[in-house]
Amino acid sequence: MLDGAQGFLIDMRGDTHALDGRAADALRRAFAGDTLSGGDQAFVLGLISDGVLETETQRRGDVRPSRRAALLASLTRGALVLNQTGHAVRLARLSFAAVGWAETLQAWRHGIRSSVHGRTLAEIGAAVARATANDPTGADCKERALTAFTLARRNCHPAFIIVGAALHPLAVHAWCESGDQVIGDSAGRIAAYTPLLRYA
Structure with missing residues (x-):
């Protein structure tokens, strides 16, 4: 859930994680299908490998x-x-x-x-x-x-x-x-x- 410049990520355990502006922006761009920089791409890939996010192919x-x-x-x-x-x-x-x-x-x-x-x-x-x-x-x-x-x-x-x-x-x-x-x-x-x- 993204809100303004910051965001919150809820994992499947029900834990919430605050996202700073850069992380929230990286998720917004990833969901929009935009190209991500190296650090942002590593962040999103980490969420996928941890099972927090799912790719379209996985879905x-x-x-x-x-x-x-x-x-x-x-x-x-x-x-x-x-x-x-x-x-x-x-x-x-x-x-x-x-x-x-x-x-x-x-x-x-x-x-x-x-x-x-x-x-x-x-x-x-x-x-x-x-x-x-x-x-x-x-x-x-x-x-x-x-x-x-x-x-x-x-x-x-x-x-x-x-x-x-x-x-x-x-x-x-x-x-x-x-x-x-x-x-x-x-x-x-x-x-x-x-x-x-x-x-x-």
Whole structure:
């Protein structure tokens, strides 16, 4: 979010980072498609490599995930086949920590295989809620959203990961939706957030 000469960057953990005028200007020019100088280009490429920004190619899915991300996604699919939602949540956390937001999403979306129609959205939501409530390390919203998204897609339900922001207090939240139904989260919790991004 850019405001005048300065800006704020919100990462997927919900942390905010103040940007000075030069960094805010570099992001404005990068979003406009302008040519960047060496230092500005290094700044933007650093944000991409950290998974804070995503290139158009990554968004379209033309880039195959790294071996590490693909391995974590494969382990997660195995956990879901064995009906171990709790293990999938923990593997989502490990994947986000190991390779970041963009590569984790890419790997998990790339490897989803629809199975036969099995669980309903209510059953999926309940399984994710149980898994995250019983997780001793606590699950973040992005882990909950990714697990719900993966389970919904595996069970032939159209699903999306939504990322939203609230301004007062400043916060970011991720959740999963299928149609008008929130999966693995509460509609009351997400009411305070304005949707900004939608991942299919």
